[in-house]
Amino acid sequence: MFTYILSIEGKDAKGLIYNVTHVLYQFKCNITNQDEYVTPNGRFYMRTEFESDEVKDLLVIKNALDAQLRSTDLVIRIHERSKKNIVILVTKEHHCLSELLVRHHFDELNANIIAVFGNHEVLRSYVEKFDLPFITISHEGKSREQHESEVAEALNNYDADYIVLAKYMRILSPAFVEKFQGKLINIHHSFLPAFIGANPYKQAHERGVKIIGATAHYVNSELDQGPIICQDVIQVDHKHSAKDMARVGKDIEKMVLFKALQLVFDDKVFISENRTVIL
Amino acid sequence: MFTYILSIEGKDAKGLIYNVTHVLYQFKCNITNQDEYVTPNGRFYMRTEFESDEVKDLLVIKNALDAQLRSTDLVIRIHERSKKNIVILVTKEHHCLSELLVRHHFDELNANIIAVFGNHEVLRSYVEKFDLPFITISHEGKSREQHESEVAEALNNYDADYIVLAKYMRILSPAFVEKFQGKLINIHHSFLPAFIGANPYKQAHERGVKIIGATAHYVNSELDQGPIICQDVIQVDHKHSAKDMARVGKDIEKMVLFKALQLVFDDKVFISENRTVIL
Amino acid sequence: MFTYILSIEGKDAKGLIYNVTHVLYQFKCNITNQDEYVTPNGRFYMRTEFESDEVKDLLVIKNALDAQLRSTDLVIRIHERSKKNIVILVTKEHHCLSELLVRHHFDELNANIIAVFGNHEVLRSYVEKFDLPFITISHEGKSREQHESEVAEALNNYDADYIVLAKYMRILSPAFVEKFQGKLINIHHSFLPAFIGANPYKQAHERGVKIIGATAHYVNSELDQGPIICQDVIQVDHKHSAKDMARVGKDIEKMVLFKALQLVFDDKVFISENRTVIL
């Protein structure tokens, strides 16, 4: 059995579901899962999993869909269901990285980690325990521009579907983000949009919040402003110092990042303006 | 604009979505929301909201669907989206009843409360504040059979779509349940299947659990064994006596019952063997 | 049995717990519950519930504590455990008000509602159902200053321990807040400090958050910046419009406000700079 994923997004029109299912029916594909969503201002999103006993020529199906839908306002993607290739960027903290390394080691990540990049050396031996390449690209003594260009160059050696910022504590320039548009996923250690920027736990402690959180989001050119994929929170109280908040917050961070990546790797996340639609 | 809800359940077959959307497309109906689910053993569930500028003859659409689907294994229901009529059964506790009365008063319930039945008098004056009929059917000095037959008779005076057991502390006989099959919704004050039966908070306290919960479910002939619609929980600790658990548990009970009813009243809940499929 | 609550706050010193419990022991008071907390910068907070078979002269105990503690840096309060008197301020929304009215009606609020003030008339008949006075103080055609002075004057007719802003949609001036320092408790319809100010659900929707929340806090002179007492959240997704968020958010708002008030009414909340310590 072969499994495929069809994603469609674009301007809504009458009969879209009918027309798509019609084509798949003609090709004797069996829909095993389908979700659609139309935004209030008329933007259509659809994700369809389908199966076939035989290998399908996806270009032929795509052409049939184009012909049936006769629309220039729709983006249609079809591909075989498969693992994504990812590069992970880290600094010194291990908790998000560990969550991904361990799951990867036991084949529970639905992705291939092809490399880990660090701007420090500290996590090298740990990553190498898991038989994965660790590439250090130090930022010391370099301009942001120079450092980013080295990172970009190194990334170009790998054909990563996604670049995961697993507590990568460097602010990325709009130029860098532009280069890897739609591929950069970050975990921010606050319940965004509360506590944007540096030291969110310190900010949270000063404000005296009773709940802290974490946010996984696509990176765009504005700091901590990209489309949110997943968020979660945990109760804290007056006994938690900023340091305690950081400690318990890590448990949320790693789980939120993992959950977000599960959704992304399974092609369930659509970027819709500055929001996500998750089907 | 007229809004309709189409529900289909039955044996899965290739092309079901295509065939259904085909018919609705022919009738110039606009699908505004659609969800499907197929169980691993091949049972198909679908809920479709559709709109039309003009009133539709639902029988005609139904016939067209029958003709297109050519299946004797599918149950198809179409009706205009509208408020359900409900009767609420209570004993002495007010919290679940209050949640429904207040929301009904402010037109936030998506249902008409047509009467409240009590086996005690205590909630009469409270219900009457909200200008609703309160009918007392005391069980005192009566056999279960006799009492239930009086309740059933009184219920027959009302054409209730659903009968909500809002902390109605009487166990219903299989015969009674049979009469109102699929219409009885109960809130049980535990996280089922933990603590079936009487005094769940006492049981929970004795077991020393750190979380308590509530469960809204359809009633079937076995005590607390019906299909679960909604559950929620709350943290407790060693400081909570059984009485404290009962107190904080009430807040979960009322919200869980309300959430379950929202789903049921909007025709989102399908009973699938002893489980629910919620679309 | 008589029950008392002792609250102490001030500069930490060695032996504080020992000295306090020593005095209560001498007075044959039985401590049934005690909690202490010392902030990292050396501020001490303590809440002690104690019982006695006979009525106690609290002034005598207070003097004994003063003598034993010999400190000018401590604020000591003792009073019999009793219900607080509250005034509720509303605008047009009922959900937070309802939660308090219903619980008050069934004696589950641990407070006496002595009046409800509205700047609109819409909730009058509803409040009067519960046999409580509703006082309308319209803001129409009045300056903020004039309106607030009328509200303040009306409040002075009641000896309220706390003034609960149950979705009171008026921004209070620093001068007004100053007058009722430490008595004003507000429910804000966001997870503060995210979405300060007007239309938080609209802001939340635009930002595309996956979780929304509510915050109960003391009011101080800066908008939505007062010490937070209680927060809670609920998951949302791309299907929630700003209006849907507002609808489901209300369920969190009413529960968060109630939980915060329970803590405040039981003298468990200490204001510590711009945070709360909850014992």
Place this chain on the structure above:
Amino acid sequence: MFTYILSIEGKDAKGLIYNVTHVLYQFKCNITNQDEYVTPNGRFYMRTEFESDEVKDLLVIKNALDAQLRSTDLVIRIHERSKKNIVILVTKEHHCLSELLVRHHFDELNANIIAVFGNHEVLRSYVEKFDLPFITISHEGKSREQHESEVAEALNNYDADYIVLAKYMRILSPAFVEKFQGKLINIHHSFLPAFIGANPYKQAHERGVKIIGATAHYVNSELDQGPIICQDVIQVDHKHSAKDMARVGKDIEKMVLFKALQLVFDDKVFISENRTVIL
């Protein structure tokens, strides 16, 4: 600065807190954290963290407490705050083990893992990556009695404060449990007491629950009946197969086990009949 933990449990009496704090005050110890709890039937629990500039002779303090309290009904323990030594028992699943190994590797566990025992070989190479001894004690071809006696003997080679059953899929005999009374901590993959015994996710799926959970508990002689330390839950829906529930359940299991162990390792958990008091 030296930090100590004092734990007291026993029959409640007037003046206990006063007497204990009196002694610590005399010894110039500074209490940094203190919690007490008295059960409704008069059992007293107290946990006190205290500091001193100089090393304390704990036997001298213990004797002074005995003299001051003059009670034979109290169990008093004092020790320097320090890491616990643990042995972890596993079968084939890695997720709970991984959580502990990774945290141990980065010194975030507050315990020393002195060995990992497996009744299968599969996790050996993984554990050895972390430079920890893995001891295989196969149960194959052995009676339960014989296998357990081998495990007990191997455990006796290590001076473990706690034995952590991290998805150890063997039922322990009452005789074995008796030997390690109060030292065995298990993670059960359900929200106990729902779904005791084998295949809880299968049971949960069949019952159609909307929430699944995990429970960390001390092991006693009855299967899944020991005192509960920590529980947590996660929402599921009709789309989750039993296998999906097992998959998402693992994330709860590992976090619940870790949280429970944090409490235990910091001497915060008291066993009180068949419940826990956590201070």
